[in-house]
Ligand SMILES: NCC(=O)N[C@@H](Cc1c[nH]cn1)C(=O)O
């Protein structure tokens with residue numbers, strides 16, 4: 158059943174108001190990974206509540222406890238926002254998940270505009286941290302409810318919202334809450350929809366039936382009791398940074414191969430039918446080149462590149478905490494450095510079967526250095542890979558909705574990023590989970606100058622609303 162014309166008209170007529178609302182959300186710097194921004198993350202939960210309650214949504218802010226910091230202190234975790242709208246037993250109940258936290262962003266990282274001020278350009282691109290990941294989609298769901306409630310359009314389904322503020326930092330507290338509430342808040346849910354990933358390019362919508370998992374590590378090397386003068390102590394003591402750089406250089410080759418022995422044996426074998434699926438996806442190497450802004454793709458083979466993102470693991474080096482990085486020429490020997498890297502996990506890898514291989518390998522490599530420094534390796538957070546059955550009414554409804562709004566049949570894709578809660582919803586609640594993206598492949602999520610096109614925001618809002626109408630009638 159297509160969405161009523163009144164709904165579509167309302168979305169078009171309120172474009173400017175919806176952009177202004179996204180601007181309000183972006184202006185709250187809800188960076189979950191930065192303790193100094195924790196009050197902003199919590200403020201964001203209050204902002205969402207203030208939008209949902211006037212629309213008749215019953216909102217609960219669920220406390221999920223405290224987060225332990227590396228120095229032993231504790232920070233309150235932002236609440237998970239539960240929302241309920243409708244309890245008609247004759248309607249399906251859709252669980253809508255989104256996250257209201259964002260990745261860090263500083264102008265000095267290379268932003269052309271203030272990352273926390275939504276800034277449109279003349280092409281209609283809306284720049285701002287969280288515009289596409291994941292405040293645009295979250296606000297879109299609210300816009301959809303508003304359109305129905307204010308226009309007197311009957312919602313075709315009951316809605317449950319589960320909105321978290323720690324997705325970018327390991328979704329701490331959420332799995333336990335879902336387990337606790339599976340026979341409570343979540344009991345009546347029939348399916349899940351998550352709008353938190355991207356098209357493969359700038360032209361073809363997609364539905365996504367898999368995500369990679371992730372294990373995020375820190376390698377801590379410490380030596381002297383304090384930072385040292387390199388003129389006085391260089392070539393005199395074991396330097397933590399030298400050890401760390403050597404260890405980090407042993408993790409992944411420049412062509413992307415993971416150097417940790419045994420990891421490749423954990424990867425599910427590729428079947429012929431799966432291989433064929435990558436050939437049919439609308440995707441070109443130039444799409445990646447445009448998205449990253451350089452001609453640096455690892456392979457010339459389209460299927461290899463797609464498999465590298467969707468069905469094979471990857472290891473990325475992210476940064477070094479404690480290293481000197483400012484301007485000037487400080488001649489310091491840092492006393493303690495922490496190298497950060499993560500591995501994107503695919504079936505049949507799990508944090509449990511990957512961790513021992515990573516840790517043993519790094520200790521073995523460290524032993525070869527014969528350093529007197531101290532090594533510690535920690536898995537900071539982890540989540541498993543997830544795959545759904547796309548032959549389900551949840552997906553069929555989304556295909557119909559996409560065809561109605563975009564006049565195109567969506568590609569079926571797997572996502573290279575990680576949304577740990579997908580697997581929890583599938584396993585703990587036993588529900589089909591659909592990822593229905595709004596943004597384009599060049600949106601720059603997690604990067605500088607993140608954006609969401611006005612076209613995708615507005616048409617994506619129509620898509621998500623139409624999807625609700627389609628699930629009501631699809632079996
Ligand atoms: N849009 C989903 C997303 O960006 N997820 C993050 C999750 C994550 C885990 N640790 C840090 N962030 C991702 O990087 O895939």
Ligand SMILES: [Zn+2]
Nearest residue numbers: 256290291353
């Ligand atoms: Zn996200």
Ligand SMILES: [Zn+2]
Nearest residue numbers: 290325602603
């Ligand atoms: Zn993200």
